[in-house]
Amino acid sequence: MSDRLIRKLDQLYRTHRDQMYFYALGITGCTERAEDAVHDAFVKLFKLTKQPRQLRAYVFQAVRNAAIDQLRKAGNEKTVDVDCTGLYVLPENRGERAEVQQQIIQAIEGLDPQRREVVVMRLNMGLRFREIAKVLNIPCGTVASRYQRGIEDIRCKLKENGYE
Amino acid sequence: MSKRDITRDIHELKTVTPSAKLDRRIQHARDAAIHTQTPSHPIRFGWAAIFGIGMGVAGFGIGFVVALNLGKEPVPTESVEVPVQWVSQPVDLKSFDLTQQPDPPFGRYFERMNNMEQGVQQ
Numbered sequence: 001m002s003d004r005l006i007r008k009l010d011q012l013y014r015t016h017r018d019q020m021y022f023y024a025l026g027i028t029g030c031t032e033r034a035e036d037a038v039h040d041a042f043v044k045l046f047k048l049t050k051q052p053r054q055l056r057a058y059v060f061q062a063v064r065n066a067a068i069d070q071l072r073k074a075g076n077e078k079t080v081d082v083d084c085t086g087l088y089v090l091p092e093n094r095g096e097r098a099e100v101q102q103q104i105i106q107a108i109e110g111l112d113p114q115r116r117e118v119v120v121m122r123l124n125m126g127l128r129f130r131e132i133a134k135v136l137n138i139p140c141g142t143v144a145s146r147y148q149r150g151i152e153d154i155r156c157k158l159k160e161n162g163y164e
Numbered sequence: 165m166s167k168r169d170i171t172r173d174i175h176e177l178k179t180v181t182p183s184a185k186l187d188r189r190i191q192h193a194r195d196a197a198i199h200t201q202t203p204s205h206p207i208r209f210g211w212a213a214i215f216g217i218g219m220g221v222a223g224f225g226i227g228f229v230v231a232l233n234l235g236k237e238p239v240p241t242e243s244v245e246v247p248v249q250w251v252s253q254p255v256d257l258k259s260f261d262l263t264q265q266p267d268p269p270f271g272r273y274f275e276r277m278n279n280m281e282q283g284v285q286q
Contacts, residue, residue: 006197013190021182035186042190046197089178100165104173123174151167154174163165 005051012059013042019125020063026087026120027067033074037067057131060121064135100163107157115150122147 013020020041024034041062052058088105090098108116121127121135129147133140 003198006194010194017187018179018181021186022179025180031183035182035189038182038186039189039193043193046193087180089180101173101177104170105177108174119174123171124177124179151170154170155165155167158165158170 005048006046008051008055009042009045009059012056016056016059016125020060022087023060023121023125024063024067024070026117027064028070028074030070030074033070034067037070038063040069041066054131054134057127057134060125060127060131061135061137100158103158103161103163104154107154110157111150111153115146115153118143118146119150119154 017038020038021034024037025031028034028037041059044066045059045062090102090105108119111119117136118132121132122129127135129140129143132143136143
């Protein structure tokens, strides 16, 4: 591995550490396994001899695969010590805005898993549709439609709860 | 709520963060990778070595062949057709008649040779 690639990966870890951990936590549902997944992914990434295309998407894909491996190691028993609500830090102030955010988190939790994954990757992790498509290995159009439908589902849910 | 508001609210949600332990583990993995670095392009180095050895062998072979052929007489080629007037004939310089010699510059050459010979004899 070249010094340049190590530096790039290190930089990528520093800037996207929270998002990677958040993603792994969403898959494994366990804080320890999520950290293990990020660590395992980077141990493998540091062994790369050639820089892949779309490095950021590649790194997220590696984290995803490592998280799924962690889940398999645990015998497919998703010991959920963190559910979707636990992925977010709730706002400290208890105003109307905090209430809306609470509702949004619940709406995200109620989403179809495929749509939720895309919405979270786009809005919380800041990935582009093209990158999400690479990470999930699906066409870009599918990503866009899942995202639109996910947002629409959240909107409907909020509407049902009286947030027009 | 509009879609724009929803996306903004989701974007503004704060997510949980990992422990400092993860940073240390990644740091260790990075340090280990730096210490066990391999040449960046081993395949290219391999090809370069093969190319270098090949060039060396070829150079040695060419040099060897040239050295063998240095002392040899040049082999006449028979298939070349030479115009009759160009074919060299043995010239007896003593009985050489300058008036029948070809035009300069060859004439001057034979004249000079003749003069030199006469000078030596005198």
